[in-house]
Amino acid sequence: MSDQPRVTIREFTGRQPETEQALAGLSVESAAGLRQFSLERMLGYGVDYADAVELRGRVLAGDRWAEAATRLAEQCLQYAQAAAIEVVRAPFLLRASALLRMSQMMFLQDTAERREIYARAAVLYAEAAVILGDRERVNVDGPQGTLVGWWFHATPQPVGTVVVIGGVEGWAMDFASMGLALAQRNLNVLVLDGPGQGETRFTHGQYLTAEWRASYGAVLDYVQKRAPGVPIGLVGNSMGGSLMMAIAVADERIRACCDNGGLVAPSMVTSSVGTFHTKMVLFCGTSDPDAAARIWTDVNPIADGPNTGYPLLIVHGSKDPLISDDLATAMLTHAPTADKEMTVFSDGDHCIYNHLQDRDALIGDWMRARLATAGE
Known part of the structure; x- marks a missing residue:
């Protein structure tokens, strides 16, 4: 039996400088998303602070807005599925729902993909609502x-x-x-x-x-x-x-x-x-x-x-x-x-x-x- 303690590292992109130079190197959609949806506005829409910081960091690092938000939502769902008791699932479900809603914000047309994203966000929100009561x-x-x-x-x-x-x-x-x-x-x-x-x-x-x-x-x-x-x-x-x-x-x-x-x-x-x-x-x-x-x-x-x-x-x-x-x-x-x-x-x-x-x-x-x- 090993006497070495186990160390787990969770990797994050983390906060990145949001300079005009950094924004200029992004796609039009990504730069517009960061400008239109400030950190405070994202929190106001129910996005968790850590998720909002990570989403912005990943977009500044070159990820597409919708893909970055969706991947973070999937991570929250993994935490929800691993929850030992039901009440612990609700916050992760709400976080995932908010991230999916954020992922469709830059769509300028009502496509089938956008409808599917929003419907999934609503299902997760409804699951959390049942738990919270x-x-x-x-x-x-x-x-x-x-x-x-x-x-x-x-x-x-x-x-x-x-x-x-x-x-x-x-x-x-x-x-x-x-x-x-x-x-x-x-x-x-x-x-x-x-x-x-x-x-x-x-x-x-x-x-x-x-x-x-x-x-x-x-x-x-x-x-x-x-x-x-x-x-x-x-x-x-x-x-x-x-x-x-x-x-x-x-x-x-x-x-x-x-x-x-x-x-x-x-x-x-x-x-x-x-x-x-x-x-x-x-x-x-x-x-x-x-x-x-x-x-x-x-x-x-x-x-x-x-x-x-x-x-x-x-x-x-x-x-x-x-x-x-x-x-x-x-x-x-x-x-x-x-x-x-x-x-x-x-x-x-x-x-x-x-x-x-x-x-x-x-x-x-x-x-x-x-x-x-x-x-x-």
């Missing part, structure tokens, strides 16, 4: 088909129900931290894939069309029936903030709304912006920029409506590359309610991913206070 997958029947979301149960008794959506890129599973934070504050939470988002898009073929208001109306019908008599709030992240404000002003069931990173006029985004505009067009299920522009023009967060006067919180980051301080101020100024306020994070990035817990706490505390008062 803190959220459940729900299907909402809408006028154009099924919408998919995750329902986080209030603990212990709900003072309100909140519908949360992401934007053009980050979707329901990516906003689990917000779902958990709001549920801890006695709020039911439906973190939703709306038309053009996530499983609603890839599995059920729903995009943002001229009928988008009817689809969100069906969602509000669903939450009202599931938790009758409980006031309803909305939270929209990125372009989802613009959508939620447009819904809030038009529906008197909405008792509070938070915009985290929305644009005062989404139709302002033109082809000069680059791939983000391409993704906005694809969000509408078309390759025709003019057709998409007509749909986005109808998303008007500062329009008047029957629910003018709803309570509004705008959350803004002064280092947001998409929404300038002037654009955030314009949203605050022109929003059709006198009951409005804005919180600015002086170093905040888009959707405040670099202050994730503080962001979720701010929105959760504000929403709880507003809906609890509305319920009285």
